[in-house]
Amino acid sequence: MKQIKIDGGKTLSGTIKISGAKNSAVALIPASILSDDIVKIDNIPNISDIDALDEILKYLGAKVSVEDGIMIIDPKGIKNKDIPKEVSSKLRASYYFMSALLGKYKHVEMYFPGGCKIGARPIDQTLKGFEALGAKVEEKDNKFIITASELRGGHVYLDMPSVGATINTMLVAVKAKGVTIIENAAKEPEIVNVATLLNNMGAKITGAGTSEIRISGVEYLKGCFTEVIPDRIETGTYIIAGALLGDNLKIENIIPEHVESLTLKLKEMGVKMEIGKSSIVINRCKNPKHVNLKTLGYPGFPTDLQQPITTLLTQCQGTSVLEETIYENRFQNVQYLNKMGANIKINGRKITVKGPTVLKGAKVVATDLRAGACLILAALIAQGKTTIKDIEHVLRGYENIIEKLTNVGAKITLEEI
Numbered sequence: 001m002k003q004i005k006i007d008g009g010k011t012l013s014g015t016i017k018i019s020g021a022k023n024s025a026v027a028l029i030p031a032s033i034l035s036d037d038i039v040k041i042d043n044i045p046n047i048s049d050i051d052a053l054d055e056i057l058k059y060l061g062a063k064v065s066v067e068d069g070i071m072i073i074d075p076k077g078i079k080n081k082d083i084p085k086e087v088s089s090k091l092r093a094s095y096y097f098m099s100a101l102l103g104k105y106k107h108v109e110m111y112f113p114g115g116c117k118i119g120a121r122p123i124d125q126t127l128k129g130f131e132a133l134g135a136k137v138e139e140k141d142n143k144f145i146i147t148a149s150e151l152r153g154g155h156v157y158l159d160m161p162s163v164g165a166t167i168n169t170m171l172v173a174v175k176a177k178g179v180t181i182i183e184n185a186a187k188e189p190e191i192v193n194v195a196t197l198l199n200n201m202g203a204k205i206t207g208a209g210t211s212e213i214r215i216s217g218v219e220y221l222k223g224c225f226t227e228v229i230p231d232r233i234e235t236g237t238y239i240i241a242g243a244l245l246g247d248n249l250k251i252e253n254i255i256p257e258h259v260e261s262l263t264l265k266l267k268e269m270g271v272k273m274e275i276g277k278s279s280i281v282i283n284r285c286k287n288p289k290h291v292n293l294k295t296l297g298y299p300g301f302p303t304d305l306q307q308p309i310t311t312l313l314t315q316c317q318g319t320s321v322l323e324e325t326i327y328e329n330r331f332q333n334v335q336y337l338n339k340m341g342a343n344i345k346i347n348g349r350k351i352t353v354k355g356p357t358v359l360k361g362a363k364v365v366a367t368d369l370r371a372g373a374c375l376i377l378a379a380l381i382a383q384g385k386t387t388i389k390d391i392e393h394v395l396r397g398y399e400n401i402i403e404k405l406t407n408v409g410a411k412i413t414l415e416e417i
C-alpha cells in the first residue's frame, strides 16, 4: 500500500508537460489487436492501467515492446483465450478487449470489467451494440459468453452517449459485413483518437466526434502508426492547481479546445490565463467568484474534473452549486474535504459549496482516481501536512504526478506502508 504526504501552501511555478490521455490509450491498445499486422502507438502514458492492459496483450499472445516511448504491438501470435476474472476486474477498459476479440474472432468469453467505484456502471448499451451487429450474449455469474455466426452492420441508438458503448460498438463494427450506424454516440476526443487509429489501419469510419458515427466494415486491417492525444483531464487538473497556487505556471503539450468547458468556467470565476496554441500559463486567483456547474458529456463539463474542481470551489466567494449527472456515487471526496475544513453539503446528485474556507492538513483517503486528484489539490493549498492513503488509485491515471508537482515547487513524498 502506498500513501503520500504533502506539506501545503507552496507556490507552483515552472512547466508541467502533459502526458498521453489515459482514456484514449486504454482503448487504442485493445483496438490494436484487430489489426493483422504491427501497430505502433506513440505517447502512451506510464501509468498502472497501461501495465494491466500490457499484461492482457501478452497473456493473449501478442508481442509487445516499447522503443523511444512508442509501444509496438505485434498481434500476429494472438489466440482467442478467456480473460481471467482477476485481470478483467483490474480496470474498466479491459472490456475493450471484449469487443476487439469479438470483432476479430466472433466469439469472446470475459467477466464484468472493473474500474473506480463511482456508480453501478452497467454495460447494457455495449451489449445492445453487440446484439445489433448479430451477436448472441449469455451471462452467468458475471461472465459474458458472446458469439456470432456472422457479424453484420446494424443500426444502434444508444440510450445515453456512453463513451464505452460507442468505442465497443465501433470495435466490433469495423470488421462486420456492411454498414453500422451509431446514433446518440459519445463525442469525446478519445473517440476521435480511436477512430483515427482504426482508419489508419484501413477501417472506414466517418462522423467520429459527432453524435452519428457511420462504419463500413472491411475484411482486412493493416499495421499502422498513431499517437495518443494529450490527456485533457490531467491538463484540467494542473490548470486547477495553477488557479489555486500558480505563479506563471505553464501547462504544455495540451489541446486548449479540449479543456474549453473548464477554462470558460475559470474565466467566469475571474481566473487569469494566457491560452496559447498548445499551452496555458496560469496564475493564482486571489478572490475567485462562485459558479454553478453541471457535468455533461463532451463538450460539456467533464465528470472526471468534477471532483478536482470542487477543491477550487472551496476557495470561491459565495455558494457554488455543482450537479453530477453522469455518476451516482462521485462525491466520496466530500467527506474528506469537509474533514480538512471545507463547508460542503450533499443533496442527492448536487453539492453546495460555501466558500471561501481555510483548509487544514488531515489524514484522508483517495477512494477513487479523481477523488485522489481532488485531495492532492486540497493538500497543496492546506495549512500543514496532509496524508493521503490509497494513492494507488491516482497512480492508475496520472503519469509521474509526484515528480511533475515536485518539479514546480510542491512538497510531496511517497511512502510504502
Ligand code: EPU
Pocket: 023, 024, 026, 092, 093, 116, 119, 120, 121, 122, 123, 124, 125, 126, 127, 160, 161, 162, 163, 164, 165, 186, 303, 304, 326, 327, 328, 369, 370, 397
Ligand atoms: N451507462 C449505462 N449503460 C452503459 C454504459 C454507460 O447506464 O451501457 C451509464 C454509466 O453508468 C454512466 C454513464 O452512462 O452513468 C456514462 O458512462 P460511459 O459509458 O460514458 O463511461 P465509461 O466509458 O465507463 C469513460 C471513462 C470514464 C469517464 C466516462 C465519461 C474510460 C476507461 N473511462 O467511462 O473515466 O468518466 O467515460 O466521460 O474511458 C476516469 O478517468 O476517472 C473515468 C472514470
